[in-house]
Amino acid sequence: MTPETGPNATALRRDALAERVALFGLSLPALLLVTVTMIIPVVWLFWLSFLADDGTFSLEHYRRLIEQASYGRIFRATFEISAIATFICVLLGYPLAYVMSQLPPRIASLCMIGVLMPFWTSILVRTYAWLVLLQRQGLINSWGIRLGLWDEPLALVHNVNGTLIGMVHIMLPFLILPLYGSMRAIDRDYLKAAANLGASPTRAFWQVFFPLSLPGLLAGSLIVFILCLGFYVTPAVLGGGKVIMVANRIANDIEIFFNWGAASALGVVLLALTAIILFVAGRLVRLDRLFGGHAP
Amino acid sequence: MAREASLPIMVRQITKSYGPVRALDHIDLDICSGEFLTLLGPSGSGKTTLLMVLAGFTRPDHGSLKFGETEVIRLAPHKRGIGMVFQSYALFPHMSVGANIAFPLRLRGIARPDIVRRVDEALTMVQLAGYAARRVDELSGGQRQRVALARAIVFEPRILLMDEPLSALDKQLREHMQIELRRLHEQLGMTTVYVTHDQREALTMSDRVAVINHGRIMQLDAPRRLYQKPANRFVAEFIGESTFLPVEVASGVVTYAGQVIKVAGDPEPQGHYLLMLRPERLKILDAAATGESSAHRNLLRGTVQNVVYQGESYLLQARLADGATVSVRGVSTDSALAAMPKPDEPVQLAFAPEDAVLVPDSAA
Numbered sequence: 001m002t003p004e005t006g007p008n009a010t011a012l013r014r015d016a017l018a019e020r021v022a023l024f025g026l027s028l029p030a031l032l033l034v035t036v037t038m039i040i041p042v043v044w045l046f047w048l049s050f051l052a053d054d055g056t057f058s059l060e061h062y063r064r065l066i067e068q069a070s071y072g073r074i075f076r077a078t079f080e081i082s083a084i085a086t087f088i089c090v091l092l093g094y095p096l097a098y099v100m101s102q103l104p105p106r107i108a109s110l111c112m113i114g115v116l117m118p119f120w121t122s123i124l125v126r127t128y129a130w131l132v133l134l135q136r137q138g139l140i141n142s143w144g145i146r147l148g149l150w151d152e153p154l155a156l157v158h159n160v161n162g163t164l165i166g167m168v169h170i171m172l173p174f175l176i177l178p179l180y181g182s183m184r185a186i187d188r189d190y191l192k193a194a195a196n197l198g199a200s201p202t203r204a205f206w207q208v209f210f211p212l213s214l215p216g217l218l219a220g221s222l223i224v225f226i227l228c229l230g231f232y233v234t235p236a237v238l239g240g241g242k243v244i245m246v247a248n249r250i251a252n253d254i255e256i257f258f259n260w261g262a263a264s265a266l267g268v269v270l271l272a273l274t275a276i277i278l279f280v281a282g283r284l285v286r287l288d289r290l291f292g293g294h295a296p
Numbered sequence: 297m298a299r300e301a302s303l304p305i306m307v308r309q310i311t312k313s314y315g316p317v318r319a320l321d322h323i324d325l326d327i328c329s330g331e332f333l334t335l336l337g338p339s340g341s342g343k344t345t346l347l348m349v350l351a352g353f354t355r356p357d358h359g360s361l362k363f364g365e366t367e368v369i370r371l372a373p374h375k376r377g378i379g380m381v382f383q384s385y386a387l388f389p390h391m392s393v394g395a396n397i398a399f400p401l402r403l404r405g406i407a408r409p410d411i412v413r414r415v416d417e418a419l420t421m422v423q424l425a426g427y428a429a430r431r432v433d434e435l436s437g438g439q440r441q442r443v444a445l446a447r448a449i450v451f452e453p454r455i456l457l458m459d460e461p462l463s464a465l466d467k468q469l470r471e472h473m474q475i476e477l478r479r480l481h482e483q484l485g486m487t488t489v490y491v492t493h494d495q496r497e498a499l500t501m502s503d504r505v506a507v508i509n510h511g512r513i514m515q516l517d518a519p520r521r522l523y524q525k526p527a528n529r530f531v532a533e534f535i536g537e538s539t540f541l542p543v544e545v546a547s548g549v550v551t552y553a554g555q556v557i558k559v560a561g562d563p564e565p566q567g568h569y570l571l572m573l574r575p576e577r578l579k580i581l582d583a584a585a586t587g588e589s590s591a592h593r594n595l596l597r598g599t600v601q602n603v604v605y606q607g608e609s610y611l612l613q614a615r616l617a618d619g620a621t622v623s624v625r626g627v628s629t630d631s632a633l634a635a636m637p638k639p640d641e642p643v644q645l646a647f648a649p650e651d652a653v654l655v656p657d658s659a660a
Contacts, residue, residue: 187384187386190386192351192373192382193382193387193388194374195352195372195374196351196376197374197399197400197403197451198377198400198403199374208388208390211390212389
C-alpha cells in the first residue's frame, strides 16, 4: 500500500500513532500487574510440573495423576460438588433474579445491595460463621431441637452438606449479577406481545422469557461452576477433612509433602480442564444464539 | 368465514390517574365495527394509555369497555383475542420469522399443516413470502414491521391495535406503509385502532380521528372535517399549519382590527373568536393592484417578513399592521417565484369567505 499523500498526511498519521501509544500507555500498569502475578507464575507452574524430584525433565507427575485412582476420585468429587453447588445456586438464584428484574429499578437496586452485602465480609469470616451456625451444638441444631423440628443434631458440617451450604452462600451473587443483568435487558414488550397473542403468564414465561434469559443463566452458571472448581477455604473449613477438592489436594502436596511438581501438575490439569469448559461453553452460547428457534 | 370479521368497541367513562396526573379523564368513545379509527395527540396526551387499556396492559381506575356485547374491562390480556402491533414490533428474537407468526396459532392448538399454510398466507399478505426461515435480526426495519403485522393478523382477530407502528421507519417507507396498511384494512375488515402523533398519518389513513389532549378527546371527526372545521384552538393548531387572528363577532358581523371579515355559513354567537387561516388557502396579490375588497374575498395588507423556499412549495410570512404574522404557502412554480415580493415590500393577501374559519378563543 502506498502511503496517502496530500496536505498534512505525515503529521496526521503521526497524530493517530500518538493517540494509539497514549491509549496503550494507560493499559500498561494493568498489563504489567497481570504479567507479574498471573502469567509468570503460571508459566513457572507449567515448568515445575514437568520436572522430576532430581530436577530432570519427566512426565512422572502426570503419570501418577493417571495411575493413582485417588486423583481421579478427587477430580470427580470436585466436579460433582461444583455441579451440585451450581445447580442449587440456579434453583435459588433464578427466582430471586426474576423477581428483582420485575421490580421497579429503585427497589431492585435496594435488593441488589442485599445480594452484594456478603461481599463486604471476607470469605474466611463467612465460612467460620457458618461453622458456628452449623455445628452439632450450633445455633441451627440447638434451635431445631428446642423447637422439636428434629431430635438428634443433624450432621450439617464437617461433610459435603456443610461444604455445599458454604459454597452456595458465597457463590450466589456471582450467579445473580449476570442473570439479573440479562433479565433486565429483556424488553417487557416481548411479554406483552406474548400475552396479546394469547399466551397465559406461565406459557409466556416458558416460551419467551426463559429462552431469552438463557444466555445470562449460562454465563452465571459458568462463572459459579468455574469458581467452585478452584475452591479451597470452604471445603477446608466446613468439609472437616472429609471433602477433598483439587485445591485442597494441591495445598496438601505442598504443605505436607513439599512436592511442588505434583502440586503443579494438579494445577496445570485443573487449569486445562477449566479452559476446555470455557471453550465448550463459549461454543454452546454462540450456538444458542445461532439456532434461533424452529420454523413451523 | 362463519363469524363476523370485526367487532365494535364501546368505551365508557374510562379514567386512569397516575398520582395527580389524569392520563385518561372519563373517556367515552364508540368505535364502529370495521372502522379505522386513529387516536391522535402529542406525547403524554393519553393516547397510548387508552390503547393499553384496550389491550388490557393498563388497568384503569374505573370505566367500562365492551367488545361487541361482551364486557372485557377485567379480562386478562391473553384472553382478549385482539391483535396488536407494538411500536418496538416486539418480535421474539429467539424465534425465526415463521415461528414468530406461528406463535399465536400454536397457542390456539391449531394443527401443524394448517399453521404452515396460514403462516405462508400471512407472509404473502405482507409481501414477505418465503421469509419464514429468516432470523428476525436479518430483517430491515420495514420488514420487521411487516412481520409484526403478519403476526398480529394471522389468528384473524376481530380487533387490531397499532401503537405508532411506523414511527421507526424513514419518511418514504412510512408513506408507502400508510397506503399498504390502509389496503390491508380494507381487505381484512377488522376494527382497527391506530395510535400516532403524526397528524398527516392520521389524516391519510383513518375513517375517523380522535384528537386527544390531557386525557380527553378534543374532537372526534372524519379527517376532512377535522382539518376544515376544528372544534377548538388545540385541534386547529395540532392539525395542519395555521395562523390565528383575534376577531370579534357582534350582531352577526365579524371584524378584525376594525375590518369586516366576510365569512360563509351562519354567523356565530356574539363574542371573541380566533380567525383560523390555513397558509395554502391564502393568495398573494400584487400590492399595486387596486385593493377592491370584492364581495367574494377578504383582503389583508401587510409587509413581507421573509420568503422560504421549501422544494415543492414556498412559505411567505407577512406582518400585518397590528404586528400579527400570517403565513402563506403556495406551489413553487417559476412564475410564482419570479413574481414573489421581496422582504420589507408591501403585500396584499386574499382569502375566500369559506376559508375564514372561526374557532372559539379558549385554550381548551
